Amino acid sequence: MTDSNIIKLTAAQIAEKIASGELTAVQVTEAHLARIEAVDEKVHAFLHVDREGALAQARAVDEKRARGEKLGPLAGVPLALKDIFTTEGVPTTVGSKILEGWIPPYDATLTKKLKAADVVILGKTNMDEFAMGSSTENSAYGPTGNPWDLTKIPGGSGGGSSAALASFQAPLAIGTDTGGSIRQPAAVTGTVGVKPTYGAVSRFGMVAFSSSLDQGGPCARTVLDAALLHEVIAGHDPLDSTSIDAPVPPVVEAAKNGSVQGMRVGVVKQFRGEGYQAGVIQRFDESVALLKELGAEIVELDCPSFDLALSAYYLIAPSECSSNLARFDGLRYGLRTGDDGGRSAEEVTSLTREAGFGPEVKRRIMLGTYALSSGYYDAYYGSAQKVRTLITRDFEKAFEQVDVIVSPTTPTTAFPIGERADDPMAMYLADLCTIPTNLAGNAAMSLPCGLAPEDNLPVGLQIIAPALQDDRLYKVGAAVEAAFVEKWGHPLLEEAPSL
Amino acid sequence: MPGITREEVAHLARLARLELKPEELDHFAGQLDDIIGAVARVSEVADQDVPPTSHPLPLTNVMRPDEIRPSLTPEQALSGAPAQEQQRFKVPQILGEE
Numbered sequence: 201m202t203d204s205n206i207i208k209l210t211a212a213q214i215a216e217k218i219a220s221g222e223l224t225a226v227q228v229t230e231a232h233l234a235r236i237e238a239v240d241e242k243v244h245a246f247l248h249v250d251r252e253g254a255l256a257q258a259r260a261v262d263e264k265r266a267r268g269e270k271l272g273p274l275a276g277v278p279l280a281l282k283d284i285f286t287t288e289g290v291p292t293t294v295g296s297k298i299l300e301g302w303i304p305p306y307d308a309t310l311t312k313k314l315k316a317a318d319v320v321i322l323g324k325t326n327m328d329e330f331a332m333g334s335s336t337e338n339s340a341y342g343p344t345g346n347p348w349d350l351t352k353i354p355g356g357s358g359g360g361s362s363a364a365l366a367s368f369q370a371p372l373a374i375g376t377d378t379g380g381s382i383r384q385p386a387a388v389t390g391t392v393g394v395k396p397t398y399g400a401v402s403r404f405g406m407v408a409f410s411s412s413l414d415q416g417g418p419c420a421r422t423v424l425d426a427a428l429l430h431e432v433i434a435g436h437d438p439l440d441s442t443s444i445d446a447p448v449p450p451v452v453e454a455a456k457n458g459s460v461q462g463m464r465v466g467v468v469k470q471f472r473g474e475g476y477q478a479g480v481i482q483r484f485d486e487s488v489a490l491l492k493e494l495g496a497e498i499v500e501l502d503c504p505s506f507d508l509a510l511s512a513y514y515l516i517a518p519s520e521c522s523s524n525l526a527r528f529d530g531l532r533y534g535l536r537t538g539d540d541g542g543r544s545a546e547e548v549t550s551l552t553r554e555a556g557f558g559p560e561v562k563r564r565i566m567l568g569t570y571a572l573s574s575g576y577y578d579a580y581y582g583s584a585q586k587v588r589t590l591i592t593r594d595f596e597k598a599f600e601q602v603d604v605i606v607s608p609t610t611p612t613t614a615f616p617i618g619e620r621a622d623d624p625m626a627m628y629l630a631d632l633c634t635i636p637t638n639l640a641g642n643a644a645m646s647l648p649c650g651l652a653p654e655d656n657l658p659v660g661l662q663i664i665a666p667a668l669q670d671d672r673l674y675k676v677g678a679a680v681e682a683a684f685v686e687k688w689g690h691p692l693l694e695e696a697p698s699l
Numbered sequence: 700m701p702g703i704t705r706e707e708v709a710h711l712a713r714l715a716r717l718e719l720k721p722e723e724l725d726h727f728a729g730q731l732d733d734i735i736g737a738v739a740r741v742s743e744v745a746d747q748d749v750p751p752t753s754h755p756l757p758l759t760n761v762m763r764p765d766e767i768r769p770s771l772t773p774e775q776a777l778s779g780a781p782a783q784e785q786q787r788f789k790v791p792q793i794l795g796e797e
Contacts, residue, residue, distance in 0.1 A: 305775035398755045412754040441761045442754075511738035522715060529716070531790045536781035539791050548791040550718035562717055566708065567731060569715045583741040585751030590744065592752060624730055625737055641755025667755070 206231040207368040211277045211425040214371060218261070218276040225258035225276030229320050232278045236322065236369045239699045244344045245364040247283050248291050249323035254278065257320045264318065273428055275318035280370035282361050283324035284331055286405040287311050294407045295327040295339040298556030299534045308405020309437045310374065310416055317432040322370055325360030329558045330525065331381055331409045333357050334630035335620065338560040343617050346389060348657055348696050352614035355385025361419050362389040367699055372429050373419040378410050379513050380634025382417050383646035387609035387660020390648045390692045392426045393419045397667045398641035399444035402437035410520035413638040421693060423647060423677040427455035446668060454671035458678025461495035466602035470506040471633050477612040479652025483659040484608045487649045490683055491606065501598050501605065505590035509636040514628060515571045515584035522568030525561070528553060563624065592640045599666045604676050607633045609646040609660030633662055642666055645673040647681055648692040658692060703732045
């Protein structure tokens with residue numbers, strides 16, 4: 201099998217071929233490393249490629265197989281890891297100058313789980329600094345391009361992970377989703393991204409941005425691949441007090457048995473209107489019609505508090521970030537600036553943070569400091585928490601009537617790099633449909649539902665399920681994916697330009 | 700709601716330990732004012748009898764038995780420190796002259 205054939209395989213196919221001996225893990229890893237070398241200069245999906253580490257992991261898988269030992273379900277499958285998870289001995293920067301060159305002395309729980317499952321970690325992917333952004337333009341190391349059009353954004357904050365998938369540099373990737381950072385990049389790159397139920401995947405060793413919203417999850421090119429990865433990374437972790445101690449739902453089984461027959465699917469009134477691109481709405485309406493054709497009952501829903509979700513998010517997330525990022529003080533790790541022997545620790549901390557943080561991070565730290573400050577706390581942070589309650593209630597009410605909710609994942613397709621860079625409010629609108637789920641803690645997926653006719657760029661369909669019912673996402677997602685692939689005659693990514 | 704002035708941004712920057720440049724103060728004052736103006740709508744629900752939700756999960760403290768177990772070595776813990784001395788983090792002066 202040639203390298204160009206290998207990189208087009210799904211994770212499930214790769215795992216099967218390695219298990220059967222048709223391919224070796226080293227062959228698969230080398231094919232992906234060669235692809236990275238050939239195209240990543242243009243795409244810039246990776247911040248760090250761990251060539252030697254990946255090959256060593258691949259060799260270990262091949263040796264294990266040769267010894268007849270049991271292999272994990274994704275043994276030998278390469279993966280691109282968002283640079284927000286700590287990796288022992290491999291740089292972790294969170295896309296920030298403040299951690300440039302930092303090499304963690306320990307692995308995140310998620311990293312450990314990937315290694316234990318014999319997944320081959322190719323390297324660390326580019327991201328908006330500290331996961332703050334919707335375009336990967338806030339990375340201190342330069343933006344990532346969207347493989348569909350390199351002048352467009354690949355989404356954010358996990359743009360590197362999604363771009364790696366869409367440019368066939370890796371069949372699997374990991375993202376984190378605080379306000380949509382797995383689903384929004386998936387939507388604009390024509391890939392699949394899942395935000396599991398809050399607490400389903402350990403946050404230990406994942407650099408915290410907004411602790412009550414952050415959630416790691418799988419990114420892939422197919423629904424089944426996402427499910428296989430979901431099962432590897434999910435589960436209770438005693439090292440994370442926000443980790444849910446409940447069994448992982450049967451997501452792989454659900455992905456293998458896609459169906460919407462007899463399901464009630466909700467369409468929320470608030471997820472359309474001003475600001476939505478016509479082609480996005482067109483593809484979404486077609487998706488709803490398809491769901492109906494496949495046997496689902498469509499139910500119109502009214503969730504009035506969703507209109508306030510973006511506002512609540514942009515008070516809660518900055519508030520938590522202003523607290524979480526206090527640890528970057530130039531004293532214990534990372535950058536230290538201005539320590540000339542005459543300055544106090546406080547002055548050195550201020551100078552270090554000024555030099556190490558980019559504009560979006562500073563903006564959010566100050567926004568959070570403002571929202572939490574005496575006199576404004578009740579009006580801003582306190583009120584935002586009340587809105588959070590209302591959003592949760594709207595979801596509860598909705599899920600009494602339906603099994604899942606669907607919406608466009610993003611209001612528009614990928615926009616040009618630089619277009620919204622200096623207009624925070626315009627940028628924040630990219631997460632309009634994804635944010636309510638983070639505030640309520642339930643599960644959601646984005647999968648491709650076609651190209652917008654006006655720009656030929658991918659559109660994402662979002663599926664939302666109640667907390668701990670992540671398997672419903674996969675059941676519905678697999679059915680929709682199969683129907684679309686049949687309709688198009690091939691997976692959507694085959695229409696992407698070759699790089 | 701009051702607008703955010705340049706002086707307030709300077710005060711916030713001090714509280715947040717960010718030594719902002721003068722041009723950043725002007726830039727952020729305008730942007731923060733816009734953002735706060737846009738998100739202030741949340742206070743429309745403030746008077747309602749709605750309990751706040753700070754977290755999607757009910758949080759409880761997790762305790763473990765107080766047993767000695769392996770942890771990072773001092774070398775590992777200090778490996779990312781900008782400066783170290785005698786197996787300790789070396790920090791700039793904490794106490795002033797007076």
